[in-house]
Amino acid sequence: MRRLFDTGCHVVAQAVKCADVDMVAAYPITPQTSVVEEIAALTESGEMNCRFLPVEGEHSAMAACVAAAAVGARAFTATSSQGLLYMHEVLHMASGCRFPLVMVNVNRAVFAPWTLWADHSDSLAQRDTGWLQLYCASLQEVFNTILQAYYIAERVRIPVMVNMDGFILSHCRMIVEMPDQQVIDKYLQHQPNGWIADPQNPSAYACVTGADLYPGFREELFNDTKNADKTIIEAAKVYHELTGMWDGDLIDTYRCDDADTFIIAIGSMAAEARISVDLLREQGIKAGLIKIRALRPFPAAAISDVLSDGARVMVLDRNYGFGTEGGIIFAELKAALFERAAQLQIANKIMGIGGADVNYQMMADAVTSAWDFRR
Amino acid sequence: MLEIRFHGYGGEGIVTLAEMLASASIKTGSQVQSLPSFGVERRGAPVKALLRISDQEIFMRSECRIPDILVVLNQKLLASAIEQGIKNNGRIILNHHQQLECLYPLTCINATKIAIDENLVVGRVPFINIPLMGAVAFEIGIPFEKLEEAICEKWAGKVGIRNAEVAYIGYETMQERRK
Numbered sequence: 016m017r018r019l020f021d022t023g024c025h026v027v028a029q030a031v032k033c034a035d036v037d038m039v040a041a042y043p044i045t046p047q048t049s050v051v052e053e054i055a056a057l058t059e060s061g062e063m064n065c066r067f068l069p070v071e072g073e074h075s076a077m078a079a080c081v082a083a084a085a086v087g088a089r090a091f092t093a094t095s096s097q098g099l100l101y102m103h104e105v106l107h108m109a110s111g112c113r114f115p116l117v118m119v120n121v122n123r124a125v126f127a128p129w130t131l132w133a134d135h136s137d138s139l140a141q142r143d144t145g146w147l148q149l150y151c152a153s154l155q156e157v158f159n160t161i162l163q164a165y166y167i168a169e170r171v172r173i174p175v176m177v178n179m180d181g182f183i184l185s186h187c188r189m190i191v192e193m194p195d196q197q198v199i200d201k202y203l204q205h206q207p208n209g210w211i212a213d214p215q216n217p218s219a220y221a222c223v224t225g226a227d228l229y230p231g232f233r234e235e236l237f238n239d240t241k242n243a244d245k246t247i248i249e250a251a252k253v254y255h256e257l258t259g260m261w262d263g264d265l266i267d268t269y270r271c272d273d274a275d276t277f278i279i280a281i282g283s284m285a286a287e288a289r290i291s292v293d294l295l296r297e298q299g300i301k302a303g304l305i306k307i308r309a310l311r312p313f314p315a316a317a318i319s320d321v322l323s324d325g326a327r328v329m330v331l332d333r334n335y336g337f338g339t340e341g342g343i344i345f346a347e348l349k350a351a352l353f354e355r356a357a358q359l360q361i362a363n364k365i366m367g368i369g370g371a372d373v374n375y376q377m378m379a380d381a382v383t384s385a386w387d388f389r390r
Numbered sequence: 391m392l393e394i395r396f397h398g399y400g401g402e403g404i405v406t407l408a409e410m411l412a413s414a415s416i417k418t419g420s421q422v423q424s425l426p427s428f429g430v431e432r433r434g435a436p437v438k439a440l441l442r443i444s445d446q447e448i449f450m451r452s453e454c455r456i457p458d459i460l461v462v463l464n465q466k467l468l469a470s471a472i473e474q475g476i477k478n479n480g481r482i483i484l485n486h487h488q489q490l491e492c493l494y495p496l497t498c499i500n501a502t503k504i505a506i507d508e509n510l511v512v513g514r515v516p517f518i519n520i521p522l523m524g525a526v527a528f529e530i531g532i533p534f535e536k537l538e539e540a541i542c543e544k545w546a547g548k549v550g551i552r553n554a555e556v557a558y559i560g561y562e563t564m565q566e567r568r569k
Binding site (some may be wrong): 020186190283372 | 409412413416421422423424425426448450451452453455
């Protein structure tokens with residue numbers, strides 16, 4: 016194990032270096048900028064053996080990653096907010112072509128009005144692009160998850176978006192343990208590719224496809240995305256066996272065994288929510304925390320298994336589902352638990368929009384103000 | 391867990407100040423978290439940084455509302471720093487040339503003078519964060535060798551040695567005040 020004490024952005028760069036990525040194409044955007052700067056510096060100095068492509072925008076960054084993956088290279092990009100929105104069209108291309116790309120999205124709220132701070136509107140707007148989405152609560156988890164993302168992507172051949180909250184994680188400095196390089200190399204052996212474009216033998220891929228074939232490709236992506244849950248679990252398990260580190264698989268739980276009141280949180284809020292659970296327990300409330308790590312595929316069964324009959328469930332959303340009853344994760348969860356609707360009380364609280372501070376007291380208050388615990 | 395919030399103007403070096411104290415704390419076996427203010431950092435604008443030190447894993451991700459210690463680099467920011475919150479039994483370290491009256495236990499360290507006297511000035515800007523590193527390190531019980539080690543890792547060669555010497559003056563000054 017090697018020990019790193021650095022900012023979240025630099026931890027991303029180190030993870031990309033450890034993953035032995037062949038090509039990085041990226042465009043800087045706050046708060047992701049120092050990811051790009053650090054990777055540029057590491058490739059420039061020769062410390063990182065990788066081709067760095069400074070492109071003129073995020074649309075091109077994703078296009079370059081798609082092209083690199085097409086010839087079998089391990090590619091990476093990082094972005095945030097407007098940059099991710101600008102990529103949207105090419106995200107579909109990456110998943111449709113089944114390229115095992117990994118991207119870090121530093122979560123930042125979206126324009127308008129202008130803002131630089133964290134919420135999940137950017138990544139949730141890409142929910143239906145066919146990418147897998149993982150969310151991190153700590154810098155150690157960011158490092159571990161980037162490596163796990165390559166493990167997953169190269170097996171299921173679906174691109175993976177690793178999300179971390181802007182500033183709260185990207186600009187925070189904490190200690191990160193890095194496994195030895197030979198352990199990482201063992202974990203991330205290159206997988207045989209499904210198909211590789213060969214410039215010496217030109218051929219056309221993903222051409223105009225009629226209704227005879229197109230639905231089949233989409234159905235396959237749909238099914239494989241759903242079944243990717245097994246590989247996400249395997250990626251976390253094998254990583255744990257090799258490194259001893261564990262951040263959860265599809266979800267992670269805290270004090271859920273005897274709980275009847277649950278907080279469901281995502282991203283950095285899921286770290287501080289542990290303190291909310293402790294606080295609620297001190298007040299005699301049997302609280303537990305479910306941290307959602309994988310948003311796509313949505314871990315409906317994993318969450319349902321943890322929830323006891325009659326449970327109170329407080330879903331914390333760092334986003335708005337416009338035109339719905341609340342946040343996007345609230346809507347997702349209700350749909351996923353529809354068949355248990357009679358046995359569960361599901362409530363929602365939207366907080367932390369545009370970087371608004373979220374602390375353990377606020378999350379505990381969300382629970383105690385939703386239900387009357389005095390009875 | 392110990393929480394410290396730093397207040398200064400952009401360019402005065404509070405981020406480095408928090409970072410060095412964090413690095414030194416790691417060397418004592420602590421868990422740490424340092425975080426600059428969630429703002430657009432501009433030279434001359436008021437900026438904040440926070441430092442959390444704990445013997446256990448740190449799960450907090452929120453802003454530091456009521457720190458144990460406030461470190462204020464400029465007297466003009468003192469009132470606003472207190473207004474933003476401090477623990478009831480909190481204490482304050484202020485860079486100022488004379489002792490001031492305050493509702494909270496306040497220790498004034500003339501870090502500007504130390505930096506100027508020691509010629510730690512670049513482009514007419516004294517590096518006040520260096521003597522303050524020593525002062526805060528003493529206040530929170532970081533042995534000076536750990537801070538010196540952290541400083542010499544951050545700045546190689548003579549610069550590191552020089553910075554460590556000036557940090558020691560801050561450390562000693564605080565030690566004197568606490569006698």
